[in-house]
Amino acid sequence: MNPIHLVIIGDELLAGKRQDKHLQRIASTLAKRGADLTTCESIRDFPGAVTETVKKNLAPNTLIITTGGLGPTLDDLTREGISAATGTGLRFDESLWANLKQRFERRGRKISDSSKSQALVPEKGSFFQNHFGTAPGLVFECEDFPNSLVVALPGPPRELNPMWDDQALPFLAQKYQWPAPPNRILLRFIMAPEAGIDEKMRPVLVNYPDVGLSSLIRIGRVDVTLSLPSDFPNSIGVLRGIADATEDKFPKHVFSRAESMDTEPDPVSDLEEVVMQLLRERGQTLSCAESCTGGLISKWLTDYPGSSDVFWGGLIAYDNSVKANLLHVSEKTLAEEGAVSECTAHEMVKGLLTDMSTDWGIGVTGVAGPGGGTQEKPVGLVYIAVGNQKRIETKRFEFPGNREFVRELSANAALWILWRRLIGEKESGT
Amino acid sequence: MNPIHLVIIGDELLAGKRQDKHLQRIASTLAKRGADLTTCESIRDFPGAVTETVKKNLAPNTLIITTGGLGPTLDDLTREGISAATGTGLRFDESLWANLKQRFERRGRKISDSSKSQALVPEKGSFFQNHFGTAPGLVFECEDFPNSLVVALPGPPRELNPMWDDQALPFLAQKYQWPAPPNRILLRFIMAPEAGIDEKMRPVLVNYPDVGLSSLIRIGRVDVTLSLPSDFPNSIGVLRGIADATEDKFPKHVFSRAESMDTEPDPVSDLEEVVMQLLRERGQTLSCAESCTGGLISKWLTDYPGSSDVFWGGLIAYDNSVKANLLHVSEKTLAEEGAVSECTAHEMVKGLLTDMSTDWGIGVTGVAGPGGGTQEKPVGLVYIAVGNQKRIETKRFEFPGNREFVRELSANAALWILWRRLIGEKESGT
Numbered sequence: 001m002n003p004i005h006l007v008i009i010g011d012e013l014l015a016g017k018r019q020d021k022h023l024q025r026i027a028s029t030l031a032k033r034g035a036d037l038t039t040c041e042s043i044r045d046f047p048g049a050v051t052e053t054v055k056k057n058l059a060p061n062t063l064i065i066t067t068g069g070l071g072p073t074l075d076d077l078t079r080e081g082i083s084a085a086t087g088t089g090l091r092f093d094e095s096l097w098a099n100l101k102q103r104f105e106r107r108g109r110k111i112s113d114s115s116k117s118q119a120l121v122p123e124k125g126s127f128f129q130n131h132f133g134t135a136p137g138l139v140f141e142c143e144d145f146p147n148s149l150v151v152a153l154p155g156p157p158r159e160l161n162p163m164w165d166d167q168a169l170p171f172l173a174q175k176y177q178w179p180a181p182p183n184r185i186l187l188r189f190i191m192a193p194e195a196g197i198d199e200k201m202r203p204v205l206v207n208y209p210d211v212g213l214s215s216l217i218r219i220g221r222v223d224v225t226l227s228l229p230s231d232f233p234n235s236i237g238v239l240r241g242i243a244d245a246t247e248d249k250f251p252k253h254v255f256s257r258a259e260s261m262d263t264e265p266d267p268v269s270d271l272e273e274v275v276m277q278l279l280r281e282r283g284q285t286l287s288c289a290e291s292c293t294g295g296l297i298s299k300w301l302t303d304y305p306g307s308s309d310v311f312w313g314g315l316i317a318y319d320n321s322v323k324a325n326l327l328h329v330s331e332k333t334l335a336e337e338g339a340v341s342e343c344t345a346h347e348m349v350k351g352l353l354t355d356m357s358t359d360w361g362i363g364v365t366g367v368a369g370p371g372g373g374t375q376e377k378p379v380g381l382v383y384i385a386v387g388n389q390k391r392i393e394t395k396r397f398e399f400p401g402n403r404e405f406v407r408e409l410s411a412n413a414a415l416w417i418l419w420r421r422l423i424g425e426k427e428s429g430t
Numbered sequence: 431m432n433p434i435h436l437v438i439i440g441d442e443l444l445a446g447k448r449q450d451k452h453l454q455r456i457a458s459t460l461a462k463r464g465a466d467l468t469t470c471e472s473i474r475d476f477p478g479a480v481t482e483t484v485k486k487n488l489a490p491n492t493l494i495i496t497t498g499g500l501g502p503t504l505d506d507l508t509r510e511g512i513s514a515a516t517g518t519g520l521r522f523d524e525s526l527w528a529n530l531k532q533r534f535e536r537r538g539r540k541i542s543d544s545s546k547s548q549a550l551v552p553e554k555g556s557f558f559q560n561h562f563g564t565a566p567g568l569v570f571e572c573e574d575f576p577n578s579l580v581v582a583l584p585g586p587p588r589e590l591n592p593m594w595d596d597q598a599l600p601f602l603a604q605k606y607q608w609p610a611p612p613n614r615i616l617l618r619f620i621m622a623p624e625a626g627i628d629e630k631m632r633p634v635l636v637n638y639p640d641v642g643l644s645s646l647i648r649i650g651r652v653d654v655t656l657s658l659p660s661d662f663p664n665s666i667g668v669l670r671g672i673a674d675a676t677e678d679k680f681p682k683h684v685f686s687r688a689e690s691m692d693t694e695p696d697p698v699s700d701l702e703e704v705v706m707q708l709l710r711e712r713g714q715t716l717s718c719a720e721s722c723t724g725g726l727i728s729k730w731l732t733d734y735p736g737s738s739d740v741f742w743g744g745l746i747a748y749d750n751s752v753k754a755n756l757l758h759v760s761e762k763t764l765a766e767e768g769a770v771s772e773c774t775a776h777e778m779v780k781g782l783l784t785d786m787s788t789d790w791g792i793g794v795t796g797v798a799g800p801g802g803g804t805q806e807k808p809v810g811l812v813y814i815a816v817g818n819q820k821r822i823e824t825k826r827f828e829f830p831g832n833r834e835f836v837r838e839l840s841a842n843a844a845l846w847i848l849w850r851r852l853i854g855e856k857e858s859g860t
Contacts, residue, residue, distance in 0.1 A: 014467040016458025017644055020450060023472065028446025037444040040472040042453065056486075214447055288746075294732025295725030298746045302724025305800050305833060313752035315745055316718075316728045322743035322786060326756070356752060370735050403735060 002176055004030065005057045006040040009050060009068040009078055010155060013042045021157050022067050029169060034179040045069055050081025054150055058085065062148045063172065068155030070135035072115045079120055079138065082150050087143035089123040096121065100134060125149075128167040133159040137168060149175070182212070182227040183235045184260040185243045189222040190271055191409075191416045192253035197222060200249045204242055211242060219405060220412030221271070236261050255419055271415050272300050272307075278422040279310040279360070286418075287356035288314040289327055289348040291339065292366040292382060296411045312358050317348065323365075327351030340365050340377050342394045345385035349392045360388050362414045366397075368406045382410045386417040393417070432606055434460065435487040436470040439480060439498040439508055440585060443472045451587050452497050459599060464609040475499055480511025484580055488515065492578045493602065498585030500565035502545045509550055509568065512580050517573030519553040526551065530564060555579070558597040563589040567598060579605070612642070612657040613665045614690040615673045619652040620701055620846045621839075622683035627652060630679045634672055641672060649835060650842030651701070666691050685849055701845050702730050702737075708852040709740040709790070716848075717786035718744040719757055719778040721769065722796040722812060726841045742788050747778065753795075757781035770795050770807050772824045775815035779822050790818050792844045796827075798836045812840045816847040823847070 006026055012018045020042070027037045039057075043049045050069065057064050069078030083090050097119035104111040118134045121127045128137035138152040151168055153160050172178075189197060194217055201224075205211055212227040226242055228235045240259075247254045255274050258266035269277070279286055288297045288311075298314035301307050315326055320339055323329040329347040337343045348363030366382030373379035378398070385394040395417060399409045436456055442448045450472070457467045469487075473479045480499065487494050499508030513520050527549035534541040548564045551557045558567035563584055570580040581598055583590050602608070619627060624647055631654070635641055642657040656672055658665045670689075677684045685704050688696035699707070709716055718727045718741075728744035731737050745756055750769050753759040758781040763773045778793030796812025803809035808828070815824040825847060829839040 013453060014457055014470060015644070016454050016456075016461050016467075017646060019454050023443060024446050024449050026446070027444055031446050037446075038474065040444060042470040044468070214445075216447060285749075287752075290725075294737075295720075295728030295744060295746070298725030299729045302746070302748065302837075303834075305798075307724075308748050312749035313746045313756070314725060314748075315756075316725070316732070316743045318732065318738050318744075319715075319742035322717075325787070326743070326745075326785060355756060357755070368735075404733075407732075 001036060001178075002061045002063055003038040003057075003059065004035060004063045004065065005038055007050075007053050007057070007064060007066045008040065008042045009045055009066055010042075011045050014044055022160065025157075025161065026065065026164065029164065032181050033169065033173050034181055035173070035176070045075060045077065047077055048081070050078050051085045054082055054085035058142060058145060058148060058150075060145050060147065062145065063176065064148075064150045065168075066150065066152045067160060070118075070138070070152060070154050072112075072118055072134065076117070078152050079117065082138070082140050082152055083122070086122075086140045086150055088125060088140045090120040091123050092116070093119050093121045093127075096127075096136060103134075128153075128163050128171075130154060130159055130163060132156075132162060135159070137163050139171075180230050181260070182229050183239055184225055184227045184265075185239050186256075186258045186260070186268060187224045187226070187243060187246060187254050188256040188258075188268075188270070189224065189250060189253045190255050190419070191220055191412060192222060192250055194222050197224060197250070201242075201246055204245050208238060208242065211238065219408040220416075230261075252420055271412075271419065272304060275415055275419050275422065276301065276304065276307060276310050278419070284359035285310055285312050286360045286362070287312050287352045287358040288362045288364075288414075289352050290314060290316050290362075290364050291318060291323070291348075292368040293364050293407050293411045293414070294318065294368075296407055297362060297364070297414055300411060300415075312356055315352065315356075317365075323348065326355070328354070338377065340367055340381060340383065342383050342385075342396065345383035345394050346392055349385045349387050353387075353389060360386070360418065361392075362386050362418060364410050364414050366399075366406065366410055368403045368410075370403060380406050382406065382413070384410065384414045384417060386414065386421060393421070431464075431466055431608075432491045432493055433468040433487075433489065434465060434493045434495065435468055437480075437483055437487070437494060437496045438470065438472045439475055439496055440472075441475050444474055452590065455587075455591065456495065456497075456594065459595065462611050463599065463603050464611055465603070465606070475505060475507065477507055478511070480508050481514045484512055484515035488572060488575060488578060488580075490575050490577060492575065493606065494578075494580045495598075496580065496582045497590060500548075500568070500582060500584050502542075502548055502564065506547070508582050509547065512568070512570050512582055513552070516552075516570045516580055518555060518570045520550040521553050522546070523549050523551045523557075526557075526566060533564075558583075558593050558601075560584060560589055560593060562586075562592060565589070567593050569601075610660050611690070612659050613669055614655055614657045614695075615669050616686075616688045616690070616698060617654045617656070617673060617676060617684050618686040618688075618698075618700070619654065619680060619683045620685050620849070621650055621842055622652060622680055624652050627654060627680070631672075631676055634675050638668060638672065641668065649838040650846075660691075682850055701842075701849060702734060705845055705849050705852065706731065706734065706737060706740050708849070714789035715740050715742050716790045716792070717742050717782045717788040718792045718794075718844075719782050720744060720746050720792075720794050721748060721753070721778075722798040723794050723837050723841045723844070724748065724798075726837055727792060727794070727844055730841060730845075742786055745782065745786075747795075753778065756785070758784070768807065770797055770811060770813065772813050772815075772826065775813035775824050776822055779815045779817050783817075783819060790816070790848065791822075792816050792848060794840050794844050796829075796836065796840055798833045798840075800833060810836050812836065812843070814840065814844045814847060816844065816851060823851070 069076045122140045124141040125139040135154045140150040142148045214225050216223040256269050258268045295316050301311045317323040327348050328351040333343045345363045349361040352361035363385040367379050369379030380399040382397045399406045499506045552570045554571040555569040565584045568582040572578045644655050646653040686699050688698045725746050731741045747753040757778050759777040767773045775793045779791040782791035793815040799809030810829040812827045829836045
């Protein structure tokens with residue numbers, strides 16, 4: 001594999017003003033094509049810095065990708081910097097300039113002469129059209145290293161991302177003959193500890209040293225990707241065998257599986273989508289009553305377009321008066337058991353099913369902290385009720401961590417319980 | 431200013447598996463101390479890579495900070511790599527080892543011999559205690575560059591961040607005599623376009639070329655920081671003058687101002703906190719009825735501990751039946767004006783004030799997209815009503831952008847309108 005260096009140009013990252021958005025995107029898309037990033041360097045936007053960094057990394061059979069510094073202002077030094085480093089001159093491309101002028105005219109604006117730099121392209125090399133901005137992407141060949149390239153991409157993500165996906169990445173994969181992407185299976189886990197996943201998968205994987213395993217963790221969820229080169233004997237069969245064995249070990253935790261075995265990968269669904277799809281298939285509806293999660297579950301569900309089919313609404317019952325008046329949690333329960341109790345969670349769902357008239361209801365009540373905990377009801381204690389007119393089940397959790405953790409784990413656990421009910425009823429044929 | 435290089439060690443970033451969390455944090459905390467990061471490089475975790483990168487960056491009067499690769503496993507090569515690059519040997523520190531053993535014993539675990547690497551520290555240099563993990567931070571002096579240092583920090587943020595803030599940063603600021611942090615004023619804007627802020631501030635700033643200006647943008651909000659070296663004549667006065675002039679130009683948009691003029695900076699509040707504090711001061715309460723924002727406003731408010739004082743609850747009225755049954759929006763309004771209309775927003779707040787019995791109510795209804803738009807009611811059309819028993823005001827917006835944008839702008843606009851009402855009533859003495 002040839003060395004690949006990413007150079008991110010601009011002062012903002014090094015001054016701590018922005019979070020970088022390029023490294024993970026470029027690295028992960030390269031990884032899917034079987035190519036590995038060797039280094040990534042952020043450098044300042046001053047004369048000479050680009051030239052110096054490109055020169056330092058140039059070597060035989062090397063690819064250097066830069067982002068940023070291609071705009072029309074005097075600060076934008078990338079074009080000239082790479083030209084100096086590679087020894088490849090720049091030429092003015094009349095057709096690019098004509099295109100740019102047209103674009104401006106269509107919007108009723110006049111292009112200034114300072115924009116002429118946007119039509120400068122390498123004398124030896126090529127360029128990518130920018131459909132979302134003015135600066136084209138530039139491909140510089142190198143005087144001294146005939147098989148090396150420097151590819152300059154614009155900085156704004158909405159310009160860079162489509163140019164990278166649609167033009168640069170396919171061009172580079174062909175040029176450097178990167179291996180075909182490996183076969184992959186993604187398994188998505190809910191509420192399963194990473195250590196537990198690792199422990200149960202290890203005995204399976206020990207027989208397959210060629211299978212790659214990577215995991216991505218967020219609060220309450222783990223994505224595990226199994227991969228194997230597509231030219232490995234029975235590659236697809238081996239991966240499916242391991243995925244099946246893993247699903248068998250975690251029947252209550254693997255909510256989604258997506259294979260990427262050839263050109264058209266399976267669509268990847270998150271838990272919210274899986275749950276809403278299960279409801280949609282039955283023509284059923286859902287509502288939520290949230291106390292400690294304060295709207296998080298509703299927010300997650302409504303992040304998805306079309307959620308209004310199945311998600312009818314929610315109640316955020318932060319104050320006890322709302323639990324009593326709008327959810328009809330009885331004064332007796334609130335007084336005797338308290339707002340954070342099994343009975344309250346249960347009655348919250350009962351209230352929902354009546355007033356929202358949905359098929360399913362979720363009720364969450366707990367102590368998110370940092371304040372409000374007691375000896376008997378500590379921070380992290382959460383009751384979650386999920387059910388329909390036939391049966392409401394309530395579970396008690398003690399979650400570790402800070403307010404954000406407790407809230408996110410609670411929301412995850414609620415969707416998890418609902419998903420298990422829906423799956424269980426599907427399997428038992430009801 | 432001496433050159434400062436950050437080297438992030440580990441394969442995960444370059445494989446695209448994780449988003450980097452160190453660069454922005456270290457860069458921004460350095461910037462506040464008046465120190466600038468020169469470069470930041472992510473490198474892979476293989477033998478020789480650390481040595482090569484440190485060597486390449488070593489120069490007179492240079493600081494190199496590394497993160498990661500200090501753990502007890504064979505993959506952790508940072509310690510030896512830096513030792514080879516600097517020519518500074520490692521010694522086994524008996525007291526560190528004794529401490530480590532104690533920590534393990536207190537938890538009823540036995541420490542393994544492989545952990546002995548955790549007690550290796552530079553022969554010339556010093557180390558920082560790790561209060562949240564086993565690997566100490568290491569300060570290497572350099573054979574060839576007496577005024578240069580290589581500082582190795584652990585990779586996990588919960589270990590690195592406190593070690594950096596409490597030990598490494600103060601140590602380095604003193605060692606390199608970084609200038610005192612500049613005086614700063616932070617102005618936080620809501621629903622003001624960045625270009626408009628820039629345009630109105632430019633005429634003020636033109637007379638003060640020494641004043642630094644930086645802005646941080648998220649959807650609907652802009653943070654502007656003005657800075658001036660503390661030894662500039664009348665530094666505090668000049669900054670306050672500019673900040674006052676800016677606030678005068680944006681009386682309806684600057685919701686928070688925080689000065690950092692000496693050791694104890696003002697606490698920084700976000701809009702949710704400002705609004706809830708205004709309510710708290712008057713002993714008033716708030717509830718929300720959200721349609722297109724689907725719980726986002728409630729989620730934002732309840733992100734803050736103690737929000738239950740003022741935020742009593744919310745209703746997510748996604749389906750029309752919920753708008754009708756729970757918020758008492760009239761069938762006539764829904765039929766004649768539609769769910770996305772001024773009347774519906776108004777009646778949502780009326781319903782809230784009755785049923786939730788709060789002093790204030792917020793109602794949001796709109797078309798978040800991507801589906802659901804019509805010629806008459808396009809994606810991005812949002813009505814927001816805010817009010818109390820005396821007066822409910824309703825505003826119409828047409829927001830640009832995708833679903834996420836429309837939802838976030840709607841939530842911001844709703845809080846903005848409430849904030850302006852609260853401020854207005856405060857000023858008019860009611």
